[in-house]
Amino acid sequence: MLTRAQIDPVVTAALAEDAPWGDLTGQVFLPAGARAAAQLVAREDGVLAGIDVLEAAFRLTDGTVQVTPRAADGDRFPAGTVLADITGPARAVVQAERVALNLVQRLSGIATRTRVLVDAVAGTGARITDTRKTTPGLRALERHAVRCGGGVNHRFSLSDAVMAKDNHLAVLREQGIDLTAAILRAREQLGHMTRIEVEVDRLDQIEPVLAGGVDVIMLDNFSLEDLRRGVEQVAGRAIVEASGTITEETVAEVARTGVDMISSGALTHSVRSLDLGLDMAVSA
Incomplete structure (x- = not known):
């Protein structure tokens, strides 16, 4: 499995690239005390990879954001499956959203494609x-x-x-x-x-x-x-x-x-x- 030593530097760099001086939109549009509850939802069938990477994107943005996985890396899922719950300050959840999704979507795409080939040679x-x-x-x-x-x-x-x-x-x-x-x-x-x-x-x-x-x-x-x-x-x-x-x-x-x-x-x-x-x- 991936370790924080492998995950955190990559995610930290991605977050710094996406919001080098913070999320300007969140700062001027969202109340400081607003809370958000979000769900990671599959729009298509696939295989999950990168749930710890997703968690890191929110954790490294704001340590008070809570990510509760409902599936583990390697799990297959149909479209419509809720894969994780995220709760925390709305500003932090919105700020981390794109980096979190970019990474977990790419990694899950790789896992899904790999599974197709693995199944084909079974x-x-x-x-x-x-x-x-x-x-x-x-x-x-x-x-x-x-x-x-x-x-x-x-x-x-x-x-x-x-x-x-x-x-x-x-x-x-x-x-x-x-x-x-x-x-x-x-x-x-x-x-x-x-x-x-x-x-x-x-x-x-x-x-x-x-x-x-x-x-x-x-x-x-x-x-x-x-x-x-x-x-x-x-x-x-x-x-x-x-x-x-x-x-x-x-x-x-x-x-x-x-x-x-x-x-x-x-x-x-x-x-x-x-x-x-x-x-x-x-x-x-």
């Missing part, structure tokens, strides 16, 4: 994973949302694992460096806990990569037939990851080729925010 043994194609500054939150949708996370950053992609291999070729030898040299420099993954785009690259002792091999933009052949060729010697233009329509066929992992950058880089609203009542 029973195949393949797992859905994200990529580093996340919104700058929001990676921890967006990857949490992927987990809420039933997916798993790829390496979190460039510092976590070795992943040689097409541009790395192009440099090796230009320098006349043997791929297998390069992988073996990399392994000598790493601790025993660090994995090595190499991306390939042709079947004839598989054996040289496996000869280097990689942990994971990514078959990038392979046809379905070549994915099947690639899985057979690897024959359990490494984890096989499929990547490249994964859609709701194609993901099940990709999974049935026998790959272990299916990565999709679209889970985070082009997802549609889920339609959630804040229905509010204000009293003296």
Whole structure:
């Protein structure tokens, strides 16, 4: 689960961006003593992610605002479901509303999209994973949302694992460096806990990569037939990851080729925010 150490800096920055000198409209239109009672309501079916992020937006605006969740991250819900109750000073609730909604809508959109792909590959043994194609500054939150949708996370950053992609291999070729030898040299420099993954785009690259002792091999933009052949060729010697233009329509066929992992950058880089609203009542 997300921690306050991950959530609060992101939300604090978003609140400062949205109201750098306070909410001018709330200050001049709303009485100082007015109270608000609001509900987070789903306008469409989905999967919840970011309820603690929503809470933080109100808490960091005014510590007296109370957020009472009615659902937990990872829960599915139909349209019309009340997901949380919010009560507190009307000025604070209105000021935090947009930041709270922007974040929980985006995270729930990611969780919902992930769940669609996870459900599509159910029973195949393949797992859905994200990529580093996340919104700058929001990676921890967006990857949490992927987990809420039933997916798993790829390496979190460039510092976590070795992943040689097409541009790395192009440099090796230009320098006349043997791929297998390069992988073996990399392994000598790493601790025993660090994995090595190499991306390939042709079947004839598989054996040289496996000869280097990689942990994971990514078959990038392979046809379905070549994915099947690639899985057979690897024959359990490494984890096989499929990547490249994964859609709701194609993901099940990709999974049935026998790959272990299916990565999709679209889970985070082009997802549609889920339609959630804040229905509010204000009293003296």
